[in-house]
Amino acid sequence: MDVAKNLTEIEANIKRACEKSNRSFEEIMIIGVTKYVTIERAEETIDAGIENLGENRNEGFLEKYEKIGNRANWHFIGTLQSRKVKDIINKVDYLHSLDRVSLAKEINKRAEKPVKCFVQVNVSGEESKHGLAKEAVISFVEEIKKFPNIQVVGLMTMAPHIDDKHEIRKVFRQLAELRDEVRTKNYSHAPCEYLSMGMSNDYSIAIEEGATHIRIGSKLVGK
Numbered sequence: 001m002d003v004a005k006n007l008t009e010i011e012a013n014i015k016r017a018c019e020k021s022n023r024s025f026e027e028i029m030i031i032g033v034t035k036y037v038t039i040e041r042a043e044e045t046i047d048a049g050i051e052n053l054g055e056n057r058n059e060g061f062l063e064k065y066e067k068i069g070n071r072a073n074w075h076f077i078g079t080l081q082s083r084k085v086k087d088i089i090n091k092v093d094y095l096h097s098l099d100r101v102s103l104a105k106e107i108n109k110r111a112e113k114p115v116k117c118f119v120q121v122n123v124s125g126e127e128s129k130h131g132l133a134k135e136a137v138i139s140f141v142e143e144i145k146k147f148p149n150i151q152v153v154g155l156m157t158m159a160p161h162i163d164d165k166h167e168i169r170k171v172f173r174q175l176a177e178l179r180d181e182v183r184t185k186n187y188s189h190a191p192c193e194y195l196s197m198g199m200s201n202d203y204s205i206a207i208e209e210g211a212t213h214i215r216i217g218s219k220l221v222g223k
C-alpha cells in the first residue's frame, strides 16, 4: 500500500471527472478516511499531501487526534450518539452526520463555537442507512435554526452498494437538487453550499454530479 501512489491515481480520476463536468479541480476536497488503518498510515496520508482526515467512531477519532492533532482537519463521518457528543465536538472541524434534532440540541449545548455540519440524507431510502428522508430535510433545517452553534454547510449522502451506475448517479443528482432547494431559502444559519458524496467506488460519478467533499478510504489508504 503506497498512499502517495494511490493519491496520484485518484487525482488523475478527479481531474478527468472535472473536465467531463466542466468543474475545477480546486473545488474538490479529498477527505482521507482512515477508519480502517493505523496511526502510522494516517501519518503517511498527511505526508502524501492530504490535509483532511475522516473517522467514523469516537474511539478511532480520539486515538488519532491525540497523535496528529491540528496537523490535519478532522471530519467526523459516522453516526454520533448524543451522549458522546461532548467527547469530540470541540475537536472536529466538520460533522457529516447531522440527522436529528436531539443531536443538534446536544451539539448546541456542548460546542464552544458554531460547528460546521452536513445534514445526512438517506436519498436511496434503504432501511439500513442513517439520515433524514429527502422530504424531511427542509423542515429539519428550519427547526434547527434556533441552535446558534449549528451551521449547516451542506448535505451528505451515501449511495447504495450496487453496480448500477445510473442508479448511483440518480442518488447524487437528487442530493444536489435538494442542496439547491435549501440554498434558495437563503437561511443565514444554513448557507448549504457543499455536497459531501462519493466514496472509493463512486467518487467520479459524485464529482460529475457536483460533489465538493469526497470521502475516500480503501482506495487511498487501504483497509
Ligand SMILES: *Cc1c(COP(=O)(O)O)cnc(C)c1O
Pocket (backbone or CB within 6 Å): 033, 035, 056, 077, 078, 158, 199, 200, 201, 215, 216, 217, 218, 219
Ligand atoms: C467508510 C466510509 C467511507 C469510505 O469508504 P471507502 O469505500 O473505503 O472509500 C466514506 N464515508 C463514510 C460515511 C464511511 O463510513
